Amino acid sequence: MSLTINETAEQPSAAAATPTAIAAALAERFAHTAAARDLAGGTPKAERDLLRASGLLSLSIPKEYGGLGASWAETLAVVRQLTRVDSSVGHVFAFHHLQLASVRLFGQPAQWEPWLSETARHNWFWGxxxxxxxxxxxxxxxxxxxxxxxxxxxxxxxxxxxxxxxxxxxxxxxxxxxxxxxxxxxxxxxxxxxxxxxxxxxxxxxxxxxxxxxxxxxxILADPGPLSSPRACLRPLLAQLVFVNVYLGIAEGAFAEARNYTHTQARLWPASPAAEVTEDLYVLRHYGEFWVALEGARKLADHAVGLFDAAWNEGASLTEAARGDVAVAVATAKMAATRAGLDLTSRMFEVTGARSTTAALRLDRYWRNLRVHTLHDPADYKLRELGNWALNGHHPAPSFYS
Missing domain, CATH: 2.40.110.10 (Butyryl-CoA Dehydrogenase, subunit A, domain 2)
Incomplete structure (x- = not known):
């Protein structure tokens, strides 16, 4: 499967045509229109077609079926990369790969092998x-x-x-x-x-x-069917890992926007003893807090996806206990990403100032996107599951949300 964008896009050299390089080129294009498309709503048709042409819809498909054979760590890294500039496109791209994983976990090879091959051949998008x-x-x-x-x-x-x-x-x-x-x-x-x-x-x-x-x-995906075995129960954990990386991508995008604005547009408050806004003690404190929360969430996310990849590779021999350990790691990373992201996307205006609230920039979209997505399943119930693990040693019970 060759990796391209299209003739009109900025393309990396053939030697650099890795999924990461292609995603970077796509993200650069998406960033130019992200604020305007946030206002317009509707279907990101042009962006979805660029994803079709890029070859990235085959990212998680094994090479023997015509795909790129990426691990879940590699696939979710691309999700996060796209989400930094456009969390809607990153969301539908991630859900595409979630559906491909679902047919493999819930069905038999005689069913999903043709679907994966046809997806790679025709750049099918799954909804x-x-x-x-x-x-x-x-x-x-x-x-x-x-x-x-x-x-x-x-x-x-x-x-x-x-x-x-x-x-x-x-x-x-x-x-x-x-x-x-x-x-x-x-x-x-x-x-x-x-x-x-x-x-x-x-x-x-x-x-x-x-x-x-x-x-x-x-x-019909009836054999082994949904949530029928420890391996089949990996599906909700992959969905939750998608959320982790979408949340982190949004937070990282907001951090990058705030940092750029602070360097280029923000004004020093008259009472500050600093010579430049980038030296103001309060501004530095905020960025220090943002960094600690983001870096902690990133480390937890990387740990969780590492455990997930190992569990995925176990195949049918995956045990309930091993699956439960992945569930704890994923839930922990999700809560860290939720808290870090909601705090950063709300407080970023404290380091950018009043002028950054102009509607033209639509910087509020980072908070709005994260606030909507983090309501997918209640954080309180995720914390209850983690509390039951921390206090009583009970793994989260498998469901479509844990």
């Missing part, structure tokens, strides 16, 4: 319509498979996607969760442009309607 908390979509048994009907919310990246991961509750007394991978353009699937939140404004996390959508048996 999400799983949301297990939204139980309004039902699966009815029909000859040859199921028929999905109902509504689904928070379908991040579904618009402009080529494949979708969809969930429904089986129409039975048990109400078993059924997850399937289907083409986005299949008859009966309707996606709506109704996402208009204060943050993450270009993730297209709106709603979908399924009207008697035909789902074949070989599209």
């Amino acid at each position: 999400n319509a799983l949301n297990p908390l939204d139980k309004r979509t039902l699966a009815r048994r029909v000859n040859g498979g199921r028929e999905f009907s109902g509504n689904k919310s928070f379908c991040s990246g579904a618009l402009d996607s080529d494949m979708l991961l969809v969930s429904a509750l089986e129409e039975s007394a048990e109400g078993k969760l059924i997850i399937a991978a289907v083409p986005t353009k299949r008859a009966g699937i309707r996606l709506f442009e109704d996402w208009d939140n204060m943050g993450q404004r270009q993730t297209d996390s709106g709603s979908a309607v399924f009207e008697r959508v035909a789902v074949a048996e070989d599209e």
Whole structure:
């Protein structure tokens, strides 16, 4: 799989055409329009097409299926790199790789091998319509498979996607969760442009309607199925690691913006004894606090993804205890990234000053994006899980959120 952007983009030399170099070139382009697109909302179609052309949609796909064979540490580093300048695009890019991981964890090779190969060959973009908390979509048994009907919310990246991961509750007394991978353009699937939140404004996390959508048996991820084994239970941990790196990317982007503004635009307060704003004792104190929190969160994130990669490579031999250790590390990193990011994106204005609040810069987007995303699942419950580990030695119980 060759790595390119397109003929009109700034491209690194062939020798430097690594995923990191390609992501850096993309991030530079995305940064020019990020503030304006935050205001506009809607689908980042041009940016998604640049990702398609870049080859990065194959980043986590093993080389034997035409992908780049990156580890999860490498894949999430690219997620963080993109998120520093555009957390909406970083979000949908990360969710694309989460869906690819999901079919590998929940299904059989006979199912996911062709999907991965076709994704690498055709630069398919995967979207999400799983949301297990939204139980309004039902699966009815029909000859040859199921028929999905109902509504689904928070379908991040579904618009402009080529494949979708969809969930429904089986129409039975048990109400078993059924997850399937289907083409986005299949008859009966309707996606709506109704996402208009204060943050993450270009993730297209709106709603979908399924009207008697035909789902074949070989599209249903039933063997081993969702959360059926320690390995299958890695899926929610990867989702949480995505959040960690999105949060860190937002915080790092805000830090870089604040630092640049302090150096180039900020004014020294008249009462300060310093000669320059960059020497003001209070400004330096703030940056010192930002650095400590960010560096701590980064170290915890790197530790967590290292454990995750090792667990992923264990395959079917992964134990419940080893999976539980990864869960603790991921939850710890997530809480550190949440706290560091929310504090930094709120207090960055204390080192940039009143003029930095101009609407033209839209520096508030970093806080808005992080505030929206960190509400995905409650921090209080994550802390309760960590408290139960710290006090009682109990690993977080596997669920779609832990």
